[in-house]
Amino acid sequence: MRETGRSRMTERSVVANVADTGLRKGFRRRSRTRERLIESIILANGLLAVVVLLGVLYLLLRTGLPVFSHTPPWEFFTGTRWYPVSEPPTFGIMPFFVATLWVAGISTLIAIPLGVGCAAYLAEVAPTSVRETIKPIIEILAGIPSVVMGFIGLALLSPYVQSLFNLPTGLSGLTAAIMLSLMSLPVIVSVSEDALNAVPHSFREASYALGATKWETIIHVCIPGAISGIAASIMLGVGRAIGETMTVLMVAGGALAVPASPTDPMMPMTAAIASGIGNAVRGGLQYQALFAIGIVLFIMTLFVNLIADRVLERQKHKFART
Numbered sequence: 634m635r636e637t638g639r640s641r642m643t644e645r646s647v648v649a650n651v652a653d654t655g656l657r658k659g660f661r662r663r664s665r666t667r668e669r670l671i672e673s674i675i676l677a678n679g680l681l682a683v684v685v686l687l688g689v690l691y692l693l694l695r696t697g698l699p700v701f702s703h704t705p706p707w708e709f710f711t712g713t714r715w716y717p718v719s720e721p722p723t724f725g726i727m728p729f730f731v732a733t734l735w736v737a738g739i740s741t742l743i744a745i746p747l748g749v750g751c752a753a754y755l756a757e758v759a760p761t762s763v764r765e766t767i768k769p770i771i772e773i774l775a776g777i778p779s780v781v782m783g784f785i786g787l788a789l790l791s792p793y794v795q796s797l798f799n800l801p802t803g804l805s806g807l808t809a810a811i812m813l814s815l816m817s818l819p820v821i822v823s824v825s826e827d828a829l830n831a832v833p834h835s836f837r838e839a840s841y842a843l844g845a846t847k848w849e850t851i852i853h854v855c856i857p858g859a860i861s862g863i864a865a866s867i868m869l870g871v872g873r874a875i876g877e878t879m880t881v882l883m884v885a886g887g888a889l890a891v892p893a894s895p896t897d898p899m900m901p902m903t904a905a906i907a908s909g910i911g912n913a914v915r916g917g918l919q920y921q922a923l924f925a926i927g928i929v930l931f932i933m934t935l936f937v938n939l940i941a942d943r944v945l946e947r948q949k950h951k952f953a954r955t
Contacts, residue, residue, distance in 0.1 A: 689931075690931065693924055693927050693928045693931060694928065696920070696921060696924040697921055697922075697923075697924035697925035697926075697927060697928045698921075698925070698928075699921050700724065700921035700922045700924075700925050701925070703722070703724075703918055704723075704724045708724075709724055709725065709726060709922075709925065710725075710726060710727070710929075711725065711727055712724065712725020712726070712727060713725050713727050713890075713891055715728065715729070715889055715905070717913070717919035717922065718919075722918050722919065722922075724918070724919075724925075726902065726905075726925075726926055726929065728888075728889055728892070728899070728900065729901060729902040729904075729905045729926065730902065731891050731899075732806060732885065732892050732899035732900055732901045732902075733875065733901040733903075733933070735806045735892055735895050735899065736806050736809050736810045736813060736874070736881060736885065736895075736899070736901050737810075737813075737871065737874045737875045737901075738810075739806070739807065739810035739811075739814075739895055740809075740810040740811070740813035740817060740874040741817075741867075741870070741871050743810070743811065743814035744813075744817040744818050744821055744870050744874070745821065745867055745870070747814070748817070748818050748820075748821030748825060749821065749825055749863060751771075751818070751822045752821070752822045752823075752826040752828075752829060752863075752866075753825075753829060753851050753855070755767060755768060755822070755826050756826045756829035756830050756855075757829065757847070757850075757851050757855060768823075768826070771818075771819045771822050772819065772823060774815075774818070774819045775820060775823065777816075779816065779877060779878070779879040779880045780879045780880075782815065782816055782880050783812070783879050783880040783882070783883030783884055784883070785812070786808055786809070786811070786880065786883065786884040787804075787884055790803070790808055790884070791803030791804055791808050791884060794807055794808050794811075794896075798896050800896055802886065802898060804884055804885065804886040804887075805885065805886050805895065805896045805899070806885055806886070806892055806895045806896070806897060806898075806899045806901075807895040807896050808884045808885070809880065809881045809885040809899075809901070810895065812880050812884060813873070813874045813877055816873060816874075816877065816880065817869075817870035817871070817873050817874055818870075820866060820869045820870050820873065821869070821870045823866075824862055824863075824865060824866035825859070825862060828859035828861070828862020828863055828865075828866070829855055829859045829862075829863075831862065832854075832858040832859050836854050836855070836858055837854060837855065840853070840854045860944075864944055865941075867941065868937060868938060868941045871937050872934055872937065875930065875933055875934060875937070876903060876930065876934070877903060878903040878904065878906070878907045879907070881901050881903060881904045882903075882904040882907050882908060885898065885899050885901060885904060886899055886900070887899075887900050887904065887908070888900060902926050902929065902930055903930070905923070905926060906927065909923055910923055
């Protein structure tokens, strides 16, 4: 009887082991299927992004390059006159290009230190109550439409800039740059703060253990540790400054001359496209010239991304050596 009972128990344990092994194999099979499905979705999203980017580039090149059969590239890029309705039409984008550099450069110089400094304060210094109060306000600011920001600059900032610099008009590149910096700030602050919060606390504790102050820890440990996220936020901010349309169209002044200083009225490239596309005949020379301006904007954005990628690579090599 005892031997029979033992044999039955042995059979049951063998059956249980076989069933458990089968369940594990089934679980592993389902896990691998899910992993492959997720990998396929990620790969499809990446390929879709590349296809969309190439499609945009193809559309710009197909529509914009034919204008160079009428206007040589050197005259198009260095010309200072934009007369699309003259006979023959004249297309020179130098005023638009210089205006874009003024507006994007000044807005970036304002937004980067303010944005990174605000993010460091919220992530490292501010009490929890202050952080929970300021962060939603910053995120709400990011959702304000650009046309509303243009109205704010038109009604509030423009008269102040005019009186401060004793200008004939407050509609200038400086006004547009300040408004663009305010529009870029929420993106820089939000992404940079998330990057700083992702830095392990052990880095801070090790810095404090070596005798570093809180300020030294933020400057030499936290910000370098979050440099990839901060660089991404700066790229997004600069990209918005270069590509913003409605605000600069409303407050930059709209002058067609090459601006000599940021307080001059000017028309960046995005404003030139927005103001001219409604009057351009589809497929005409002006239409093609506006798409050629879009090619220049595309190249500028790509150049900013390449610079940011170069900075990230240098930072990675620097930390790898240390």
